[in-house]
Amino acid sequence: MRKKKMIGLGVAATIACGSAQAADFKCQDDVKPRQYSSEEQKLVDQFWKESLIYLDEYLKVLQTPSGQCPDSAEATIQTYQSATGKQQNRCIMRYRDMELLAKHLKAVVAEPEKAKACFDPQKDYPAFALYTPSAKVQQLSPTAQWLKRPLLTDYYTKMGGDIGKAGLELNENFVAVTSRTDTRPHWKRDVSINGLPTLWSSVGWIPFYAENPAAGSDRFRGGYLYAEVMGPWGNLRIKEIDGEKVGAEIGMTVQLFNTSYPYHYHHPQEIYMTLTKPQCIDQNRYMVMHWDSDQFTQERKEKGWQVAIDGSQGKWQKWFANQDPDKEWLTYFERNAIHAFYAIDGCNQTIENSGLVTVWARSTAQDNEQSTRLCRPAVGENGPKGMLPGEQAICDLHDWKP
Template identity: 75%
Template sequence: MFQRYAGLLFGSILASSQVMAAEFVCQDDVKPRTYSAAEQKLVDQFWSESLTYLGQYLKTIETPTGQCKDSAEATIQTFDAKTGKQQTRCIMKYRDMELLAKHLSAIIAEPDKAKRCFDPQKDYDAFPLYTPSAKVQALSPVSTWLQRPLLTDYYRKMGGAIGEAGLALNENFVAVTSRTDTTAHWSHDISIKGLPTLWSSVGWIPFYAENPAAGTDRFRGGYLYAELMGPWGNLRIKEIDGETVGAEIGMTVQLFNTSYPFHYHHPQEIYMTLTKPQCIDQNKYMVMHWDSDEFKHARTETGWRVEIDGANDRWKKWFANQDAKHEWLTYFERNAIHAFHAKEGCNQTIENSGLVTVWARSTAQDNEQSTRLCNPASGPMGPKGLPPHEKAVCELRDWKR
C-alpha cells in the first residue's frame, strides 16, 4: 500500500515538475542585452507591471460571469438574425482561447523563463513606437529612460484635421484613459491608474493616421493601439513546449465623436471595455458573423463579397452600448464584421469620454493578420468615412485553416 501511495505521490510530483519545466522559444528578433544596474531596475519594473496585466487578463477570462460556470461570458454577436437578440458564449469554450490561457498560465508559472523573451523596445527599429505626450512620459522613470518620440510632436508636425484630433487625444491621454472602472471584473486596477509604468512605457502606434482610406480625419487622428505581448510587442514568444503562441495582448484608445468603420480580419479578437461612460449610450459597438442573414453574400474567387445596408435606422438594432460593467467582453470570430461608434449620446467632452479597451488576438501567427476595412458601396472610402447607416461592401478572403 505504501509503495502504491509513494508511486502516486512521485507521479504527481513528476507531473507538477513537468508543468513547471516549460520550454520557451523567443521570436528571432529578441536579442540578449546587457543593462547597467540602474537600467535593469527599470526593465524589472516594466516587466513586473506587464506580468500583472497578463496575469489579470488570464484570471478575468477564467472567472465565471453571466450564464457561464467556468469562464467569462462574451458577446459574440450584438444581433443574431435568427433570434433577433444578442448571442453570447462562454469564452473558454473556444479552442484558441484555451491555448491562449494555457500559454499565459505557463508565463505566470515561470516568469523568469518568459522574461528572456521580454524586450522593453528601447531603440526598436522595426517600426516607430511612440509615447503619447510629455505628461504621459513623466508618469514613470521607465518611460523617461525609453525616450520614445512623442505623439504630440508627431501630430503637431502633421497638422490639419488629423493633427488636430491627434493632439486632442494625446494631450489629454491621461484624462481619457483615467476615465475607467475596473472594479467589476478585475481584482487589480489594470488601467493607467493602477499600472502607470505599463501604460506610459508600452509603445503606442497611430494606426490609421497615415492611411487615407481609413475614414474621417478625426478618426484617423483619434485612434491608438499598443501591443504588450505578441509578435510585435514587448513580450515576443514564438513557442511554448513546441506550440505556436498566438496570444497578442495590448490596449486601444479611441477619441470621442469618432466612428471606427465596419472592418474584419482572420484572427479572432477579444475586447474588454474599461471606460466608464458618461451616459449609457456614449459608446456603441457591433459584431455580427460575416454570413449573417442581415447581409447579402456573393462568392468570389478568393472569398466572399458581403454587402451591408444599415439604411432606415436598421444599423441601430445591430449596435449595443458598451461599458465597463455589463456589456464589457466581446469575442469576434474569424471574419466577423465589427465596428465601434463613439458619436451619439450625452454631452461629450475630452474630459468625460473616449473609449479605452484591453485588446487581444488569439491567433497572431497564422493566416493574414491585416485588418481590412469595408468600403462604401458607392466607391472607395472618402473623407466622410463610412457611417453605419451607409451601404458598405466587405471583400472577405478565405482563411487557410
C-alpha cells in the first residue's frame, strides 16, 4: 500500500512569520481534509504552484502604474460618456473593494503555506460539474490527467445542434485559441496557457450558458467558457482573512470568435484583463457604461430600475471599444454597470487566429446577489435570438444593499 500524506484543509490557524504579525486564514466550510499519496501530492503541489504564480502576477499588474496613474493600473470604467464623447478611466486601486482584494492577495502571497490549507484541486467536486475542454488539453499536464475531469468535447457531442457544433469548435481548438495571447506589455511572467499549462488544463471549466435559452445565439451559448481559480467556487476558497470577508474571485474566460455576449449586469464589481492578441484592431470589441447613463432610458420599479437600451441605427458603434493586450487591456465594471462583448465584425477571423481570452475577476464575491443577469429583448420573449448590440434590450436591475 502506498503511503498516504495528510494535508490540513478547512482549518484556521495562526503561524508566526518572523517578527511580522501573521494573518489568520479561515477556509470555506466545504474545504475538507484530503489524503494524497506522495505522487498525488506532487501533482497537487504543481497545480498550487502555478495558481500562486497566477495570483501573484495579478496582484503585481494591478499595482503597476499605467496610463495616467502614478500608483496603480489605469482601467476603463466606461467606454463612452456623453459629456465628453470619450471613454472614462480611473486608477483601479482607488476603489475600496480593490484595496481589499489587493490586501488579501498580499496575505496569500506572503504566507503561501497557510493559504494552501484552503486550496482544493476539486477532484470529484460535488457542488456542480467541472470540465476539461478536450483530451488534447488534458495531455498538457499530469495533474489534469490525474483529475480526469469529464471532457467538454463529450458534453457538446452529446448536446448536438448548433450549440454543440460551436462548443466542439471551441473546445477541440482550445489550445490554439488560448495560445494566441501576448502578456508581454503588462505581465512580468506569462500567465496564459503558454506559461502556466498545468493551471489552464487542470482548473475546472464551466460551459456557463450552454443550457440557458435566454443567452442569445446558439453559437455564443456553445462558445463561452469560464473557470475560477480563487473564490467561493474555485480551487482556493478562503472565507476570511483576519476576520475580513474575502471577496476576491479570480479566474479566466474564453469566448469563441463570431459571437456576441449580450448586454448584461450584476451586483459584484468585475475586472477583465485582455490577453488575446488581435489580428486587426476591431477583431474583439466590448462596451461598459453605467446603468444611469443618459444614453439609456431609466424607469424606477419596485426594488430596482428598468433600463431600456436602444443601439439601433448604428448608435451602438460609439459605445464599443477595441480590446487588445496592450492599450485597451484593463476594464473595471462598477455595480450594475451594463456591459457586452462583441467578436463578430472585424478581420478575417478563423479558429486559428482568433477568440477572446481574458483574466477575469470579481472583487465582492460574498455580498449581494452574485448572479449574472442578462438583459432581454425589448420586443418580447420571442424577440431577436442573437441579442446583438444594435437591437433594443431591457435590463431589469435590482437594488443592492450598501
